[in-house]
Structures are given as structure tokens and as C-alpha cells.
Amino acid sequence: xxVKITRNAAKVIKKELEKEExxxxxxxxxxxxxxxxxxxxxxxxxxxxxxDQVVATDKEIxxxxxxxxxxxxxxxxxxxxxxxxxxxxxxxxxxxxxDH
Numbered sequence: 001x002x003v004k005i006t007r008n009a010a011k012v013i014k015k016e017l018e019k020e021e022x023x024x025x026x027x028x029x030x031x032x033x034x035x036x037x038x039x040x041x042x043x044x045x046x047x048x049x050x051x052d053q054v055v056a057t058d059k060e061i062x063x064x065x066x067x068x069x070x071x072x073x074x075x076x077x078x079x080x081x082x083x084x085x086x087x088x089x090x091x092x093x094x095x096x097x098x099d100h
Contacts, residue, residue: 001073003029003055003063009079009087010059016045017061026054028064029075029089039071041089070094 005013016022025045032042046064048054053067065072074093080086 001053001055001065001067003057003065003072004074004076005057005059005061005063006076006078007059008081009077010061012079012087013061013077014059026052026062026064028052029072029077030066031069031071034071037071037094039091039094041075041091043077043087043089 013027017025017027022045024047026048028044028046030042030044031039033040048064052064054062054064056062063077065075071091071094073091075089075091078088078090080088
């Protein structure tokens with residue numbers, strides 16, 4: 001299972017994870033809604049449980065994902081500043097290049 005985090009997203013995520021109130025938390029990416037071969041994704045900072053699957057990324061950020069969910073394989077987490085600032089989660093490997 002692979003998760004890609006862009007440089008912009010990694011900077012924002014690391015800043016959040018460094019906060020005292022988030023020191024025991026891990027980034028989690030999940031599906032908020034799926035229809036057909038397309039999904040919408042969400043992010044959260046959570047305390048890992050014993051059943052969570054943690055995937056390491058090349059940005060030294062661990063991510064919790066559901067290994068049984070094929071639409072999470074190859075997910076990409078980005079952070080954009082324009083046209084609206086915020087996280088954008090897509091899955092190019094599944095043909096999902098953004099919200100519709």
C-alpha cells in the first residue's frame with residue numbers, strides 16, 4: 001500500500017504534528033464517500049489503535065489507512081494555496097484526479 005505526500009502537504013502536516021496537543025497522534029486518510037470507482041477522501045489526526053495499519057511515506061510521515069480499501073492504494077495528499085488554500089486528496093492510480 002502506498003501513500004504519496006507532496007512537499008507542500010508535508011510541511012503543513014509536520015507543523016501540526018509538532019504541536020504539543022498532537023504529539024501522540026498519527027495522520028489518518030479515509031474515504032468519506034465512494035461511488036463506483038471514485039471516492040472522496042478525508043484526513044484526521046488520531047491516536048492509533050491496535051487494529052490500525054500504518055504506512056510509512058517518503059516524507060517521514062506515517063499514515064493510517066485501511067488496507068482492505070482498494071481506493072486508498074496510491075492516494076496522494078497535496079496542499080494547495082490557490083485557488084483555495086487547503087488539502088486536496090486524490091488517487092491518480094485509480095483515475096481520481098480531483099473532485100467533480
